[in-house]
Amino acid sequence: MKKFLSTLIGTTLIALTVLTGCSSPSTQAPAPTQSEEPKSITIEHAMGTTDIPTNPQRVVILTNEGTEALIALGVKPVGAANSYVGEWYPHIADKMEGVKGLGKESEINLEALAALEPDLIIANKMRHEKIYTQLQAIAPTICSDTLRGEWKTNFMFYAKALGKEQEGQKLMQQFDDRATQIGTNDPDALNTKVSLVRFMNGKTRLYLGDTFSGKILKQIGFQRPESQQSDKEFVIEIGKERLQEADGDVMFYYTYETGDGAGNSREQEWLNDPMFTSLQVVKNGKIFKVDDTIWNTSGGILSANMMLDDVENFMKQGVFKK
16 A cells, blocks of 8 residues: 555656646746837728828828928928929928928829838828829828818827827927917907908919918907908909908918919009009008918918917017007
C-alpha cells in the first residue's frame, strides 16, 4: 500500500509539472496596450462615412477656406486648390511654398492629385460632389457640406478630422472673443446700417446676412439696410434701377478682378454713374473700397481675422460716427 501511494503521488506531481509548464505565461498572446492610438478613425461627412488615418501625413485640400484652416492649424498640405486670383492669394503665398497647385476649386486636376499619393483628401460637397467617387478611388476622402458663410462649421470639421479639435476650439474662441470686443469698444457704432456691394464681370451684387462678410458683421453687432436683411437669399443681383437698395449709413464695396480688367471696368462704370453718386451714402462720403479676397473670395479663418482688422481700423478712423 505504501509503495502504491508513493507511486501515485509521484505520478501526480509529474502531471502537475507538465500542466503548469503548458500554461506558462510565455506562451500567451500579449494583452493589447490601451494607450496605443488606432491607425484610423471613422468620420461622418457630407457624402457619407469614411475611415481616415489618425495622423495623415500627405493631406490634399480642395477649397480656399480649407487651405486657410490647415495653415491656421499648422498643417501644410502636399496639394491644394489654387486661389481664384493668381496661384495663391498674397496673404498665404509665403506659406504655400512647395505645395502643388491642383487647379481652381471647380476644376481639380485629378491626375496631378493622384500623383501626390495623398493619404487624405478634404473636399466639399458643393464643389466636388460630381467627382467624389474618383477622389475616393485615389485616397480616403471626406467632404464639408457647403461654402459661403459656413467657414466656422467647416473649420471645426477639418480640425476634428486632423485630430486638432483642441487647437481649433482655441482659435475659434479667440476669433469670437475678438469680434465681441470690437463691438464692445464702440457700442454706438453698432447702430450703423452697413451696406455690402460687390462688382464683378457684368454683375453687381448686394451681399446679405448669410455671406462670409455678412455673418462677420452680424457677429460684431452691426445693423444692415432693410433691403439686405433677408436670410432666405444669399446675394441679390441688381441693375441700376435698383441702386437705392445699395444705400446705407456706410457702404463697403469690393471688386472681383481676375486680371482681364472686366471687374474694374464694372466698378468704375457704376461708381461714376449719376444714379450711384446720388445715393445718400455717397453724398455723405461714407463709401469705402475693401479687399475682395479678404472680405469675400478666400473665405477662411485667416481672412476672417483680417476682416476684423479692417473693421477695427475703420472704427478707429470714426467711419461709423454719424
